[in-house]
Amino acid sequence: MSEIDINNGLLRSHAARPHVSIVIPVLNEAQLVIPALSALTDLRARGCEIILVDGGSDDDSFGVATRSQLADRVMSSGRGRARQMNEGARAASGTVLLFLHVDTRLPADADRILRQVVDTGTSAWGRFDVHIEGRNRLLPVIAFCMNLRSRLTGIATGDQAMFVRRDLFERVSGFPLLPLMEDIAMSRILKRIAMPLCLWVKVTTSGRRWEKGGALRTILLMWRLRLAYFLGISTERLARSYERQGRF
DSSP, X not given: OEEEEOOOOOOOTTOSSOSEEEEEEESSOHHHHHHXXXXXXXXXXXXXXXXXXXXXXXXXHHHHHHHHTOSSEEEEOOSSHHHHHHHHHHHOOOSEEEEOOTTEEOOTTHHHHHHHHHHHTOOSEEEEEEXXXXXXXXXXXXXXXXXXXXXXXXXXXGGGOOEEEHHHHHXXXXXXXXXXXXXXXXXXXXXXXXXXXXXXXXXXXXXHHHHHHOHHHHHHHHHHHHHXXXXXXXXXXXXXXXXXXXXX
16 A cells, blocks of 8 residues: 655644544546545635545546645545445544545535534434436436335445544444445444434435436346345345446
8 A cells, every 4th residue: 555645835723633524435437536626625725625536447546646736645445335435434534534536526515514523423324415426317217216225225335425433434444345335334233333324414416327328227136136135135246247337
């Protein structure tokens, strides 16, 4: 694993120990790195720690992030989102860890919301509601169903910007090292300890997956994969199927 620490002189109010560390796993997302990090500038200025973890990209995602000086740490790790997020969490110094997809945007006051959760002891982990951005008319329906399903099941997905107190994350030893469904597996582990806080505040995520692959086709694919996972099919086998059919 390699790592670069960056300090570009921003005034930071919680530099000694930020309450919130935002971990962003990326793989071959060079075009999205700058917009994603730029969207976090205000949060970083208010004390949030930004950590980007590259999983061995072929398109210079690591270099783009490093040169941008928009993150506190830019790291590389072995491939696999779970491994990347665990590596980022180990390097983080926050009391709250938030795991953010590179194509997802947080609300402007995400730091205030998360600090309030920690200060009041409301919940040890949780997620945001999601708004899916795009032209397809099914996207609002998909987002509504995702948010409702999450509330009913206590299962959060990566698109919903999962967050967890550091002590709880360490207690469960981080994300299971699975090639797929690591967010669902983590949710199942965490909800045995505490049910998630399902925030009504929304993050905004890109609808590119549904638009590129077709909304209905993508929905059916994800349903099949999740059903197979719950029936006990290995995640290695599911990952191979996802690579063949649905990685858009």
